Amino acid sequence: MIRPAAFGFNAETAVNNAFQKASEGDNVNSKAQQEFDDFVSLLRQHDINVLVINDTISPHTPDSIFPNNWVSYHGDGSVALYPMFANNRRKERKKGVLEKVATDFTVSSIIDFSNYEDKGVFLEGTGSMVIDRENNIAYACLSPRTDKSVFEEFCRKFHYKPVSFTALDQNKKEIYHTNVMMCVADKFVVICLESIDNREERNIVYQTIQQTGKLIIEISFDQMNHFAGNMLQVQNNQGEKFLVMSTQAFNSLTGEQIAKLESFNSIIHAPLFTIEQNGGGSARCMMAEIFLSPKNTNG
Secondary structure: OEEOOOOOOOHHHHOOOOOOOOOOOOOHHHHHHHHHHHHHHHHHHOOOOOOOEEOOOOOOOOOOOOHHHOEEEOOOOEEEEOOOOOHHHHOOOOHHHHHHHHHHEEOOEEEEOHHHHHHOOOEOHHHHOEEEOOOOEEEEEOEOOEOHHHHHHHHHHHOOEEEEEOOEOOOOOEOOOHHHOEEEOOOEEEEOHHHOOOHHHHHHHHHHHHHOOOEEEEOOHHHHHOOOOOOEEEEOOOOOEEEEEEHHHHHHOOHHHHHHHHOOOEEEEEOOHHHHHHHOOOOHHHOOOEOOEEOOOOO
């Protein structure tokens, strides 16, 4: 997780992120830092291992709090770097972040897709893709941030079956990232199926999930707009699983949905209102999972 140094509303990303709204007032960064610190503290209270790296003031990267968009770490020792839509988000690929991860974990190779920025096509990591690692499937809703050809190249290199589709919000605008409309966990999938307007595509997604044996828990447009799709299942040092989300997302869920989710794992939620409003991302976007092998057993 990246602790922000200069978090704020990013006009470059707001052009196609309908979740972003600028806050009034000057203390957005300090509020975001407090939300970040409280969130990290909550995760650590549950014995979840969190590697926190402090962002730098220069270069200016207002969205650095969402590292899962520019980097992913894989179980075979590889690190993937991704092409980013916004110019100022490309500066988030900081050497110091990768070096810090490499001091604690074994990195065997770096696969860099960022040259696609020169062609004006993008794939923003595990924002653009939601990955079912156990079943080797990657889901992606196509948008200005998620190009089908780059997505399929990623799937070829990492041996995932690509499932791409178009997802629209209630205003018929393309949803910018897949991870705001679906979350894949070990035994269940949370998804806003009604956002997949094309019936054939919706059926393909539905059947693909069904074939994996995971329970489908549907959320509404309204719940998606409160970041209920932006969840991540994590594991603590004892192997216990938790579903992590924001308090706004949790409060949007029905009692029945919460009961279903808690039948699989405990829920952890933290208030992230400033980050969600200005950044247009939530709890899942803030966590870049590390599947690399640790260099020592104490970390």
